[in-house]
Amino acid sequence: MQSSHGGQFRVVVVGGGFAGLTTALALAHKRSSVSVVLVEPQDHFLFTPLLYELLSGELQTWQVAPKLEHLLAGHGIAWLQDRVTSINRQTRCLTTSSGRNLSFDRLVLTCGGVLQSFGVEGVTDHAVGFRTMADLRRLQHLVQRLQTTRPQPLQRLAIVGAGASGVELACKLADLLVGKSLIELIEQGDKILPGSREFNRQQALTALQQRDVSLRCRSRVQGVAADHLTLLVQGETETLPCAGVIWTAGLAVAPPLLLPSAPVGPQGQLICQADLRLAGEEAVFAAGDVAAVPDKRRQQPPPATAQVAMQQAPVLAHNVLASLDGEPLQDFHWNDLGEILSLGRGQATITAKGFTMAGPTAARLREVTYLVRMPGAGHRLAAAVGWLGEHLGP
Incomplete structure (x- = not known):
């Protein structure tokens, strides 16, 4: 040819x-x-499964979102x-x-x-996604505002969608905002993590309960405003005041x-x-x-x-x-290599080919497993060495 x-x-x-x-x-x-x-x-590659650790400060930007020019250097690839x-x-x-x-x-x-809005009014204008570095910066700003202002009665963040992204984010935010804001996880289905392994689902439910995350299943979002959500719950319309809405309901x-x-x-x-x-x-x-x-x-x-x-x-x-x-x-x-979920700062759950693990060791294993799968051999080595220095150093 x-x-x-x-x-x-x-x-x-x-x-x-x-x-x-x-x-x-x-x-x-x-x-x-x-x-x-x-x-x-974009000028960077983003390892989205570790975006939660970037939000919580457990990992650094250079590890999770390396510059494309560095990853492509020496490979003869033209980047436009x-x-x-x-x-x-x-x-x-x-x-x-x-x-x-x-x-x-x-x-x-x-x-x-x-971000998939499903035609819900106000999602594009008022909700924050969690998929890009721009999303991360918006959420960091919201978290900082809630951390540094005097808590208001029933001040809450609403997370829409109880799939893996919503559950992981709910746990991280609950750890970051303990005593500062209620975390409300909203799901239109009848359970969290519908496509996940049963072990991971049970570990996630426990993690949410330990963090006092309020779980609302069978609740359909009808509209998003700057300071509230409108829900349809068992045929009744309900208004839920909130300081912010994070949308993880789908792509x-x-x-x-x-x-x-x-x-x-x-x-x-x-x-x-x-x-x-x-x-x-x-x-x-x-x-x-x-x-x-x-x-x-x-x-x-x-x-x-x-x-x-x-x-x-x-x-x-x-x-x-x-x-x-x-x-x-x-x-x-x-x-199918299995499923790993982050469940808060220093916590995770793993199910892989009959193997299960949960807790701090699972969290460390999750981080290093993802870091060594980053594209680019040079970055993989640097990220892994940086991780080892942080966790095994004096």
Whole structure:
């Protein structure tokens, strides 16, 4: 196959999250003759599972959100700090928000998720997400304000969504704001952590109870205002005053405009084949939050987690190069390595292949496990050494 540029094949990776950055690094490592371009508007990579430790001060920014220029240095990857707005699949050319046009031989879409409001009024204007560094800064400012002002009667923070993000955040905030604010965890379903292991769910319930976090299940948010929530509880409308609302109820995907359009699933994800190519496509691949990927070994598609995205990356890199060489592609199969949840400062719970653990040791194991999985060998080593210095030093 001949490159459309007459020289090196150009692979463009859109999105510098788990799947995108790891794929770009793998491509550069496997084939120096392929030109790899990473398009990512942010100047850092964010290891989102450790965002809770960044909020609580247990880890530092350089460990959790290293600069992309440092991670990419020496790998021969071109980084374009821009945002892709549209992609022409027929001409194999994309357009960025700055007006730049970039052609490609292969395209990898790994756009991350964005806050899903479910059409609830006021979410965009008044709620704080917990997905980005900008979200973190807004929440840090809110926490600092509550910590330094005189507590008001029934002063509370409301967290909407009792999945993993909501539960982990509720425990961290309860530890940070003890005596300063009530923490209210709101879930429209009938239980917390609906997709989690039973051991982790029970440990989480205990952690929430120990921290006096108020859990409201079967409560649907109807509206968010600057100083209150409107809830629907058993058919009755209820107003819940609060000093702030953190929204962890779900993620939406927002891929760039595709021309012609591509098939999407019920959640808006791009429908892919098992080899991570878009359905009916040769040159466009997708992974991470934006991709709906079937798994022939499982009835359900893999979840939208960092674990899945990082497992997709090596398969993605292999298949991109194989498609350029005219070789067979591999199907992606998710290997479920287990589940780890942070449950407050210095506390965590782990369930992995029959192994369970909870408490401070689990928290330390969680941190070091995640740090050694950071993209970039140099950063992994520096982060692990820094962690050891903090925990094993005099």
